[in-house]
Amino acid sequence: MVGREGELVVAGVRPDVKEFLERCKLNGLQVAYVRSIEALLSVLTDWASGWGVRWIILGGLSKGLSEKIRGEFTGRSGCKVLEIGDAETEIGELRTSSLGVFRANAGIKETGGLVIFDNWASNLASLIPEYSVALLEEGEILQDYWMLTPVIRQTRPGGIVIISGPSSTSDIELTPIIGVHGPVGCGCIVAGIELDEQV
Amino acid sequence: MSRSRIVDALEKKWEIDTRWRSMLTMHLKSREGIARLQNRYLEGIFESRRRAVENLERLVALTVESVKREGGNVYVAKTAEDARRYVVSLAESRGVKCVIKSKSMTTEEIDLNNALLSRGIDVIETDLGERIVQLAGQRPSHIIAPAVHLSREEIARLVNEKKGADLPHQPEAITRFFRQDLWSDFKRAEMGITGANVVVAETGQVVLVTNEGNGRLVTAMPRILVSIAGIEKIVETWDDAFNVLRVLPVSAVGRDTTSYITVIGPRGMSRHVKTPEYHMVLLDNGRMEASQDPWLKDALRCIRCAACLDICPTYRILGGHVFGDIYSGPMGVPWTAITKSLKDASGIAKYCVSCSLCLHVCPVQIDIPITISWIKHASAGKTLRERMLTMYEFYAVLGSRLPRLFNWLQGSRVSRRLMEGLLGIDRRRLMHRFRGGNLYEVLGEEYLRRRDADIVYFPDTFAAYIDWGIGLLVVRVLEALGYTVAVPRTYGSGMPSIQYGFLLKAKRVAEKNVEKLKSYAEAGVRIVCSEPTAAYCLREAYPKILNTPSSQRVSESTWELTNLIATEAKSLSPNTEQSPNTYVFYHHPCHSRLLSPGRPSEDLLKRIGLNVATVDYGCCGIAGTWGMRRGVEGFLISAEIGRRVAEIILGTGCMEIATESSVCAQQLGQFTGLKVRHTIRYIAHSLGIQHRDEGVLNF
Numbered sequence: 076m077v078g079r080e081g082e083l084v085v086a087g088v089r090p091d092v093k094e095f096l097e098r099c100k101l102n103g104l105q106v107a108y109v110r111s112i113e114a115l116l117s118v119l120t121d122w123a124s125g126w127g128v129r130w131i132i133l134g135g136l137s138k139g140l141s142e143k144i145r146g147e148f149t150g151r152s153g154c155k156v157l158e159i160g161d162a163e164t165e166i167g168e169l170r171t172s173s174l175g176v177f178r179a180n181a182g183i184k185e186t187g188g189l190v191i192f193d194n195w196a197s198n199l200a201s202l203i204p205e206y207s208v209a210l211l212e213e214g215e216i217l218q219d220y221w222m223l224t225p226v227i228r229q230t231r232p233g234g235i236v237i238i239s240g241p242s243s244t245s246d247i248e249l250t251p252i253i254g255v256h257g258p259v260g261c262g263c264i265v266a267g268i269e270l271d272e273q274v
Numbered sequence: 275m276s277r278s279r280i281v282d283a284l285e286k287k288w289e290i291d292t293r294w295r296s297m298l299t300m301h302l303k304s305r306e307g308i309a310r311l312q313n314r315y316l317e318g319i320f321e322s323r324r325r326a327v328e329n330l331e332r333l334v335a336l337t338v339e340s341v342k343r344e345g346g347n348v349y350v351a352k353t354a355e356d357a358r359r360y361v362v363s364l365a366e367s368r369g370v371k372c373v374i375k376s377k378s379m380t381t382e383e384i385d386l387n388n389a390l391l392s393r394g395i396d397v398i399e400t401d402l403g404e405r406i407v408q409l410a411g412q413r414p415s416h417i418i419a420p421a422v423h424l425s426r427e428e429i430a431r432l433v434n435e436k437k438g439a440d441l442p443h444q445p446e447a448i449t450r451f452f453r454q455d456l457w458s459d460f461k462r463a464e465m466g467i468t469g470a471n472v473v474v475a476e477t478g479q480v481v482l483v484t485n486e487g488n489g490r491l492v493t494a495m496p497r498i499l500v501s502i503a504g505i506e507k508i509v510e511t512w513d514d515a516f517n518v519l520r521v522l523p524v525s526a527v528g529r530d531t532t533s534y535i536t537v538i539g540p541r542g543m544s545r546h547v548k549t550p551e552y553h554m555v556l557l558d559n560g561r562m563e564a565s566q567d568p569w570l571k572d573a574l575r576c577i578r579c580a581a582c583l584d585i586c587p588t589y590r591i592l593g594g595h596v597f598g599d600i601y602s603g604p605m606g607v608p609w610t611a612i613t614k615s616l617k618d619a620s621g622i623a624k625y626c627v628s629c630s631l632c633l634h635v636c637p638v639q640i641d642i643p644i645t646i647s648w649i650k651h652a653s654a655g656k657t658l659r660e661r662m663l664t665m666y667e668f669y670a671v672l673g674s675r676l677p678r679l680f681n682w683l684q685g686s687r688v689s690r691r692l693m694e695g696l697l698g699i700d701r702r703r704l705m706h707r708f709r710g711g712n713l714y715e716v717l718g719e720e721y722l723r724r725r726d727a728d729i730v731y732f733p734d735t736f737a738a739y740i741d742w743g744i745g746l747l748v749v750r751v752l753e754a755l756g757y758t759v760a761v762p763r764t765y766g767s768g769m770p771s772i773q774y775g776f777l778l779k780a781k782r783v784a785e786k787n788v789e790k791l792k793s794y795a796e797a798g799v800r801i802v803c804s805e806p807t808a809a810y811c812l813r814e815a816y817p818k819i820l821n822t823p824s825s826q827r828v829s830e831s832t833w834e835l836t837n838l839i840a841t842e843a844k845s846l847s848p849n850t851e852q853s854p855n856t857y858v859f860y861h862h863p864c865h866s867r868l869l870s871p872g873r874p875s876e877d878l879l880k881r882i883g884l885n886v887a888t889v890d891y892g893c894c895g896i897a898g899t900w901g902m903r904r905g906v907e908g909f910l911i912s913a914e915i916g917r918r919v920a921e922i923i924l925g926t927g928c929m930e931i932a933t934e935s936s937v938c939a940q941q942l943g944q945f946t947g948l949k950v951r952h953t954i955r956y957i958a959h960s961l962g963i964q965h966r967d968e969g970v971l972n973f
């Protein structure tokens with residue numbers, strides 16, 4: 076059930092989801108598609124161990140989903156798990172060896188963007204740690220930016236972030252370098268299940 | 275032109291090499307991206323920006339209303355001084371000790387850093403390139419790549435000296451150092467200041483487009499957040515904003531998107547601080563007035579993508595510290611006029627050589643070249659030598675009557691020294707030879723007065739007076755293709771007058787030519803030019819200078835020769851005699867890029883069976899009479915470009931060059947040493963009219 080980086084062809088994945096994940100990959104993200112919470116946790120632990128992180132920072136996830144991730148990491152990998160909000164004061168110290176896991180509210184298929192609406196916990200979890208992973212439901216993928224207009228008009232978010240890749244620069248002799256002020260590595264897991272309903 | 279600044283810039287060979295390579299890379303990426311982009315996005319952005327400029331006053335009011343409704347503070351600053359005063363007093367009243375900033379040209383425009391520093395408030399730029407130039411005590415030399423003029427060695431040396439580090443000159447190590455070093459500033463700063471890529475009036479929010487993540491940290495960490503935006507950045511709706519966001523990164527660096535798009539406003543989500551405070555400063559500083567000015571208004575559409583800097587031949591050589599004020603390169607000229615004065619703008623307008631490439635690449639179609647001509651025209655400081663260069667056609671007519679004398683003068687060392695002293699024509703510039711006589715005499719009355727023609731040929735100065743061989747060949751090819759051709763006696767296109775800002779003279783020439791051509795245009799007869807610059811004048815420049823229905827009709831009827839042949843002469847086929855071993859480099863003249871979509875000449879050459887290579891490096895560096903001018907006034911800069919272009923052409927392994935511009939031929943022949951021919955020669959050969967080497971005097 077799990078499609079990892081480089082093996083995106085998962086039977087039955089909707090074409091728009093596949094296209095979205097391909098775009099994310101082009102933008103330099105690791106990508107996966109899952110159809111169960113177990114598969115999602117397995118991808119997360121895999122990536123976390125690949126990146127060698129010691130801290131998991133959760134932001135903007137539902138209570139049920141946070142619990143599941145907390146349980147998985149505390150039990151198996153020895154990583155410490157923090158939730159933004161509980162640990163507001165500590166997060167600034169967790170720039171290295173850390174993985175932020177956050178809930179994206181929408182994906183933009185055309186450009187491979189991950190959208191966060193009005194959620195400062197998701198914003199910080201996607202920004203401050205060394206690595207970050209977005210969790211998204213497949214039904215939340217939109218064709219292009221313009222599909223956000225009615226959502227913005229209806230929900231009137233105070234702030235929005237659209238993430239389309241790891242932090243990068245080419246400011247020195249146009250040499251591309253990954254990881255300036257934001258995450259060095261990013262991932263996106265698209266779920267074919269409802270994420271916020273996890274209990 | 276400030277001679278010493280140019281001399282200094284020309285001495286920094288390494289800097290020129292780096293900038294040339296960087297600009298070329300960025301240009302090629304941008305063009306690839308734009309070629310992939312659907313047309314509707316380009317149409318969308320043009321329309322959004324056009325509407326925004328038309329409705330500037332209303333959009334400012336709408337933004338103010340939206341920000342207030344959302345609970346934020348908003349201040350419309352009439353001048354740079356007003357904006358500075360507002361931010362400084364805000365910082366002082368809140369007891370701010372440290373300000374962190376994300377990249378913002380608008381804050382450069384109002385010189386905010388110095389104002390804050392002078393009040394004892396620490397200001398830290400957090401964009402890597404901006405931080406580097408801040409440490410170097412310089413200003414950005416490029417609007418999106420501020421430190422592009424510095425080498426890794428210089429940057430490492432600078433950081434080691436200023437920050438007491440011991441870094442190797444590796445971009446990765448330097449970047450890692452700043453990630454750490456700036457983090458402590460992000461944590462300690464009480465105030466964050468951002469610029470804006472877009473302001474959305476309907477919700478009163480600011481959009482930032484970044485890659486590094488510093489913009490997100492600046493908006494997320496400090497308690498007080500200030501966004502400073504020029505009022506031209508306002509668009510009405512989110513749909514308009516997305517039009518900009520979709521095109522901006524593509525035109526800037528060829529990417530469909532940047533790593534981050536951050537939207538902030540009074541209720542910004544990232545404010546985990548207890549008592550967040552948000553301020554938006556909307557800066558006028560000349561913009562409202564410019565929106566009423568027919569020459570400057572279009573520049574307000576600018577989205578700061580920098581595509582015009584990357585393609586500009588003189589910017590590539592001189593860089594933004596010479597060709598620039600706060601805003602650098604092509605867009606810097608109208609923007610200096612808007613935010614400072616015409617006088618300041620004219621100081622840098624002189625570095626524009628009217629190649630028109632900036633218009634060609636601009637995603638919002640700002641006609642910077644003609645605006646710059648107007649700025650030159652409206653300001654003092656034009657030289658006598660420039661005035662003499664506008665008499666180019668007069669010398670050509672004289673040369674056509676006295677070819678032996680002129681050819682001798684052009685070949686004699688003594689007279690070249692004299693010409694350099696008197697006319698300012700550099701003695702190192704290879705000149706075209708005069709054939710003697712002119713095209714009108716050669717063709718005779720029949721062509722001059724023909725009324726039943728379906729094509730009118732506009733030869734311009736070179737094909738009419740310097741070398742009518744090309745003009746005659748054009749007529750013969752068109753006739754072989756079945757057209758009836760008229761060649762009424764016309765004047766040279768007047769490009770030197772446009773180039774050096776003598777717009778009254780240009781207007782007189784344009785009026786005369788339009789008068790000669792309008793009856794044909796009105797009768798539906800097409801006007802064909804073999805010289806791309808002539809086609810540019812008829813199609814683009816005349817309607818802007820004259821703004822009359824007749825000039826518009828002439829413009830609509832004008833074609834570039836090869837585009838017409840490529841479009842209509844379906845019967846052209848390979849000629850085995852000159853193929854397939856003829857490996858030709860095709861040089862695309864600047865003005866021709868603007869006029870003929872696609873690559874008609876290249877396609878034609880391929881259609882007749884030639885093996886063709888081309889590289890999109892931009893301008894060859896001669897730009898009409900400019901590249902003939904003495905020393906730092908033209909030739910030396912032109913030669914820097916010419917040598918680099920020659921290296922690229924010779925690198926393809928081609929043995930000959932095809933092009934349509936007579937001056938490009940001069941430059942390419944001089945710096946590559948290869949034979950350069952007008953594209954029409956290959957076509958004539960293919961049609962069996964004349965061997966491509968027969969009758970060549972110049973190209």
Ligand code: SF4
Pocket residue numbers: 582585586587588589603604625626627628629630631632633642643
């Ligand atoms: S017309 Fe050419 S030389 Fe002038 S500013 Fe534009 S790109 Fe530069």
Ligand code: SF4
Pocket residue numbers: 575576577578579580581582583605632635636637638639640642
């Ligand atoms: S003038 Fe056009 S090309 Fe230049 S920065 Fe502005 S939008 Fe981009």
